[in-house]
Amino acid sequence: MSSSASTLRRITVLSGGVGGARFLQGLFHGLRSGVVPGGSADTEVTVVANTADDWWIHGLKVCPDLDTVMYTLGDGIDVERGWGRRDETWSTRTELEAYGVEPTWFGLGDRDIATHLVRTQMLEAGYTLSQVTEALCRRWLAPAYGASVRLLPMSDDRVETHVAVADPDSPSGRRVVHFQEYWVRLRAAVAAEAVLVVGQDAATPAPGVLEAVAEADLVVLPPSNPVVSVGTILGVPGVRDAVRATSAPVVGLSPIVGPSHVHGMAAQMLASIGVEVSAGAVGEHYGARAAGGVLNGWLVDERDAAQLSRLEQAGIRAAAVPLMMSDHDATAAMAAAAVSLVTAPA
Numbered sequence: 001m002s003s004s005a006s007t008l009r010r011i012t013v014l015s016g017g018v019g020g021a022r023f024l025q026g027l028f029h030g031l032r033s034g035v036v037p038g039g040s041a042d043t044e045v046t047v048v049a050n051t052a053d054d055w056w057i058h059g060l061k062v063c064p065d066l067d068t069v070m071y072t073l074g075d076g077i078d079v080e081r082g083w084g085r086r087d088e089t090w091s092t093r094t095e096l097e098a099y100g101v102e103p104t105w106f107g108l109g110d111r112d113i114a115t116h117l118v119r120t121q122m123l124e125a126g127y128t129l130s131q132v133t134e135a136l137c138r139r140w141l142a143p144a145y146g147a148s149v150r151l152l153p154m155s156d157d158r159v160e161t162h163v164a165v166a167d168p169d170s171p172s173g174r175r176v177v178h179f180q181e182y183w184v185r186l187r188a189a190v191a192a193e194a195v196l197v198v199g200q201d202a203a204t205p206a207p208g209v210l211e212a213v214a215e216a217d218l219v220v221l222p223p224s225n226p227v228v229s230v231g232t233i234l235g236v237p238g239v240r241d242a243v244r245a246t247s248a249p250v251v252g253l254s255p256i257v258g259p260s261h262v263h264g265m266a267a268q269m270l271a272s273i274g275v276e277v278s279a280g281a282v283g284e285h286y287g288a289r290a291a292g293g294v295l296n297g298w299l300v301d302e303r304d305a306a307q308l309s310r311l312e313q314a315g316i317r318a319a320a321v322p323l324m325m326s327d328h329d330a331t332a333a334m335a336a337a338a339v340s341l342v343t344a345p346a
């Protein structure tokens with residue numbers, strides 16, 4: 001055996017969509033180019049992806065975060081958009097619109113639809129989402145990564161994030177919409193009054209999820225949305241406890257840089273749960289493992305260096321480094337810094 005105490009044989013990453021996928025791309029780049037301390041091309045990475053954005057549309061089961069990770073790592077992603085298939089066409093969408101089929105605000109690309117058709121047929125034939133994901137990954141991940149990457153849904157059970165927004169026309173003064181409606185139709189431009197994760201309490205982690213956390217040498221929270229990506233994964237009963245109990249160090253990277261998120265709607269989601277929108281506050285929200293939370297270490301952007309002392313005071317080892325995923329080298333350097341933060345002697 002060539003492994004030593006500092007060798008990273010297994011890394012487990014709790015990922016959302018675009019932010020998580022870009023981080024994973026940089027992590028693999030760093031593992032293969034040798035810049036991640038203890039890591040190598042043989043390091044096995046298990047990605048536990050958020051499935052609370054999933055929904056059924058036009059009779060199809062769509063899993064945005066699983067697909068974003070799969071297409072990104074498998075080099076099928078539309079790089080500009082950050083989601084969906086490259087060289088996409090939209091004929092099906094146009095035809096559905098011509099029939100007046102609602103909702104017209106959510107468009108599925110023609111190439112992407114093939115993925116959802118395969119998934120939906122397999123689910124209807126009785127396969128679990130885990131089994132379907134494994135089958136889809138045979139196309140997207142196996143050729144480039146072999147056994148060194150595994151993509152797991154957080155749960156095979158239906159879990160759906162819903163968002164409460166103000167609605168003066170409703171007797172209660174609010175309306176609850178599916179996460180996709182909040183994000184795609186409302187463009188997260190109205191305040192989120194609450195986030196409700198329907199089905200979460202009754203969900204169980206998908207096969208392999210708890211083991212992947214328990215048996216990892218390192219657990220990483222990438223700069224994914226802390227509420228509706230990482231938060232929903234940690235909220236599946238058993239997952240947070242597994243992260244708290246693992247012997248592996250747990251390190252996270254802030255999705256908040258300076259006053260807001262880099263892309264997406266982390267600020268709106270943090271506001272809805274009463275957490276200040278800052279790198280330090282998100283670290284405190286996850287909390288130190290020594291104080292009932294999940295983090296050993298938390299990386300913030302160099303612009304947020306002033307937040308380091310509050311994190312250290314909260315019992316979280318912290319460092320400030322460039323946290324913009326501008327290219328694979330920059331992202332690999334972030335991954336390397338995350339590993340160093342929790343593996344180097346204090």
Ligand code: GDP
Pocket residue numbers: 015016017018019020021065068223224225226228229230253254255256257260261262263264265266323324325326
């Ligand atoms: P989603 O499911 O597609 O929303 O993706 P994730 O939840 O995985 O990630 C979204 C988060 O990634 C957003 O809150 C962004 O702030 C964060 N993010 C995106 N690009 C960057 C970046 O370059 N640096 C950092 N630190 N965060 C980023």
Ligand code: CA
Pocket residue numbers: 016017018050053064065228229
């Ligand atoms: Ca997502």
